Amino acid sequence: MLFLGGIFYLLIDKYFSAQKLQIPHNVKNDEITSHRLQAYERLALFxxxxxxxxxxxxxxxSSSLEEYEYALVHSIQEEYDHNLSQQIYILPDTWKFIFSTKNATQNFIKRCKDTLEPNASAEDLQTMILKKSVEGSEPSSDALLQLQSDVQSGFRGF
Incomplete structure (x- = not known):
């Protein structure tokens, strides 16, 4: 009987030891999922x-067209730099999409400026950006759809 009690104790001890090892693993997965969701939220905001x-x-x-263009492009770069760390939590292809969207948006602003007369004002650039945005889809639209797709698929690339 003592022998069976010893075996029972070892089995129970092994079972609970295994359970202790699994708890941190589950907590770790939940924490990673939480960080991933936060990264996707931050990138959607970006x-x-x-x-x-x-x-x-x-x-x-700004007082000049060039200053306003610089402020717009610089703001995009600052926003991007602020969110660089999020790339470790999202799918690599999605991060490439985010990077491409940042570049496309900066180029969009430069193209809008290039369509203006040399003596145009900052207000003219603002108007052109709004006009061109209404005429076609903005670069960030497709990237937002990609973020939504990743989240809805449950991050199936990790």
């Missing part, structure tokens, strides 16, 4: 903040 229509309204008009 994409909204660099959306040309939002950017043109948020950045104060």
């Amino acid at each position: 994409l909204e903040r660099i959306r040309p229509t939002n950017l043109a309204r948020r950045i104060e008009l």
Whole structure:
């Protein structure tokens, strides 16, 4: 009987030891999932903040066209730099999409400026950005759809 009690004790001890090892693993997975969701939320906010229509309204008009263009492009870069660490939590292809969207948005602003007359004002650039944004899809639209797709699929690339 003592022998069976010893075996029972070892089995129970082994079972609870295994359970203790699993708890941190589950907590770790939950924590990683939480960080991933936060990264996707932050990147969605990033994409909204660099959306040309939002950017043109948020950045104060400058005294010159060149200063305003610089302020817009610089703001995009600062937003991007602020979110660089999020790339470790999202799918690599999605991060490439985010990077491409940042570049496309900066180029969009430069193209809008290039369509203006040399003596145009910052207000003219703001108007052109809003006009061109309404005419076509903004670069961040597709990237937002990609973020939504990743989250809805449950991060199936990790």
